[in-house]
Amino acid sequence: MEDEDAANLESFLQWATELGISDSNPSTTLSEEESRRSSCLGHSLVIAHFPDAGGRGLAAARDIRKGELILIVPKGVLMTSESFMMKDSKLSGSIKRHSTLSSTQILSVALLNEVNKGKSSWWYLYLKQLPRSYDILAGFNQFEIQALQMDDAIWVAERAAVKAKLEWEKATKLMVELNFKPALLTLPAWLWASATISTRTMHIPWDDAGCLCPVGDFFNYAAPGDESCDFKTLGNCPEQIELLDGRAERLVDAGYDGYRDAYCFYARRSYKEKEQVLLSYGMYTNLELLEHYGFLLNENPNDKAFIPLEGDMYSLCPWPQELLYINQHGKPSFALLSTLRLWATPPNRRRSVGHIAYSGEQVSAENEITVMAWIVKKCCDILENLNTTPQEDKLLLRTIDKIQHFLPVETEKLPPTCISELRTFSESNGVTDLENFPKICMSRKARKAIFRWRLAINWRYDYKRRLMNCISYCNQIIDDIRCEHGSTM
Numbered sequence: 001m002e003d004e005d006a007a008n009l010e011s012f013l014q015w016a017t018e019l020g021i022s023d024s025n026p027s028t029t030l031s032e033e034e035s036r037r038s039s040c041l042g043h044s045l046v047i048a049h050f051p052d053a054g055g056r057g058l059a060a061a062r063d064i065r066k067g068e069l070i071l072i073v074p075k076g077v078l079m080t081s082e083s084f085m086m087k088d089s090k091l092s093g094s095i096k097r098h099s100t101l102s103s104t105q106i107l108s109v110a111l112l113n114e115v116n117k118g119k120s121s122w123w124y125l126y127l128k129q130l131p132r133s134y135d136i137l138a139g140f141n142q143f144e145i146q147a148l149q150m151d152d153a154i155w156v157a158e159r160a161a162v163k164a165k166l167e168w169e170k171a172t173k174l175m176v177e178l179n180f181k182p183a184l185l186t187l188p189a190w191l192w193a194s195a196t197i198s199t200r201t202m203h204i205p206w207d208d209a210g211c212l213c214p215v216g217d218f219f220n221y222a223a224p225g226d227e228s229c230d231f232k233t234l235g236n237c238p239e240q241i242e243l244l245d246g247r248a249e250r251l252v253d254a255g256y257d258g259y260r261d262a263y264c265f266y267a268r269r270s271y272k273e274k275e276q277v278l279l280s281y282g283m284y285t286n287l288e289l290l291e292h293y294g295f296l297l298n299e300n301p302n303d304k305a306f307i308p309l310e311g312d313m314y315s316l317c318p319w320p321q322e323l324l325y326i327n328q329h330g331k332p333s334f335a336l337l338s339t340l341r342l343w344a345t346p347p348n349r350r351r352s353v354g355h356i357a358y359s360g361e362q363v364s365a366e367n368e369i370t371v372m373a374w375i376v377k378k379c380c381d382i383l384e385n386l387n388t389t390p391q392e393d394k395l396l397l398r399t400i401d402k403i404q405h406f407l408p409v410e411t412e413k414l415p416p417t418c419i420s421e422l423r424t425f426s427e428s429n430g431v432t433d434l435e436n437f438p439k440i441c442m443s444r445k446a447r448k449a450i451f452r453w454r455l456a457i458n459w460r461y462d463y464k465r466r467l468m469n470c471i472s473y474c475n476q477i478i479d480d481i482r483c484e485h486g487s488t489m
């Protein structure tokens with residue numbers, strides 16, 4: 001199987017090379033040896049495996065400077081609804097008769113249409129490189145969704161599943177017209193196609209659904225941090241300036257370049273040889289990464305924990321609700337604090353102190369204590385009402401580690417909540433006897449189910465840790481104020 005995968009990858013890279021995909025900047029003079037190279041990779045990038053950071057990905061083939069052009073994928077190789085239709089008049093004619101389908105539905109049908117062609121598809125070698133399954137929320141079953149525990153997260157997952165099913169139902173007539181094989185008319189096939197699009201497409205200006213970009217879609221993700229454009233570093237890379245995101249201070253590491261007629265990828269920072277070269281797909285919280293990409297980051301600077309507020313609080317907030325959150329270190333956001341400070345002010349004084357609250361200043365020591373105490377109580381209430389404590393989640397994660405490594409599970413040492421969740425998981429995978437637990441890892445399907453269950457527990461554990469950090473943060477502020485103003489506060 002590994003030999004077969006390696007052979008498939010080699011054929012794919014040969015195909016990509018013939019079609020003009022290249023990791024060399026055309027304006028760079030290559031050595032004779034490099035010019036003879038038969039692969040589109042090897043000058044700037046090589047395919048490598050990163051078990052803890054996305055699996056298959058691209059590593060630096062040499063030291064790379066920030067801003068360097070590292071990969072070019074010509075327009076002709078991009079898979080877009082337009083390019084699919086150009087190569088297939090039957091598809092194009094049928095799609096015209098289904099004008100109510102969204103651009104993403106059309107791209108999903110077009111992708112499945114290529115899979116339906118098997119070896120005769122022009123993109124066959126690329127299609128063989130696509131993952132066989134995905135872990136995005138739309139594919140979670142009820143048990144996996146409930147394992148998220150938080151109502152908001154459960155709602156996001158259920159919405160994703162319902163949306164995918166509705167889109168599939170609406171596209172079925174077109175897929176029947178196109179004579180898809182029965183297996184490709186099913187919901188699992190649709191979920192595969194829409195997950196391929198969700199996890200791998202890149203933005204193009206002429207189609208909202210984006211494009212699939214062979215080789216370019218091997219880049220794994222790093223969250224955008226503080227990478228404002230450093231013009232001094234870019235001095236040697238004038239082409240990068242063209243990809244500044246309109247506002248001239250934001251560096252975009254990939255984009256369609258109309259001048260080159262190609263998708264171009266630039267290094268967002270400097271890399272040492274063999275380091276993984278990463279791409280920022282956008283700014284996402286961990287729940288959004290799970291929803292759209294099927295993974296979580298241990299350290300995500302853009303992660304946010306939301307807590308439900310009282311109805312009258314929202315009416316005092318002039319900012320969008322997404323700004324009312326607790327950050328990854330447990331600190332309430334500027335908008336959340338400002339809103340709560342105003343809410344904790346008697347209604348007849350709100351007008352006069354509004355400008356203080358909205359500028360992010362404390363209204364008074366007393367007001368600050370009320371706000372911090374409210375947040376502490378809210379976080380404690382949420383934590384108490386969830387099925388498991390963070391410590392129990394940690395135990396479950398350790399237990400899952402054992403299961404994944406085929407080690408025996410000592411259920412007698414686990415608290416009842418963990419046993420109950422283990423039992424529900426095992427029953428939903430056809431094992432009634434917990435002693436036999438490790439055996440269920442034998443099947444690929446069960447391994448995937450365990451992986452998704454682990455993702456859900458990981459997400460809720462991170463959420464709870466943020467709330468606990470927030471409780472410590474707010475209690476510390478209360479203590480500091482009391483210390484400063486005396487314990488009567």
Ligand SMILES: C[S@@+](CC[C@H](N)C(=O)[O-])C[C@H]1O[C@@H](n2cnc3c(N)ncnc32)[C@H](O)[C@@H]1O
Nearest residue numbers: 053054055056199200217218219220221293295
């Ligand atoms: C565009 S693909 C990247 C290439 C992919 N690893 C492959 O083998 O084809 C995006 C997918 O890679 C995985 N991925 C990307 N970045 C990741 C990261 N930092 N941690 C874990 N998984 C990641 C996720 O499964 C995601 O949906």
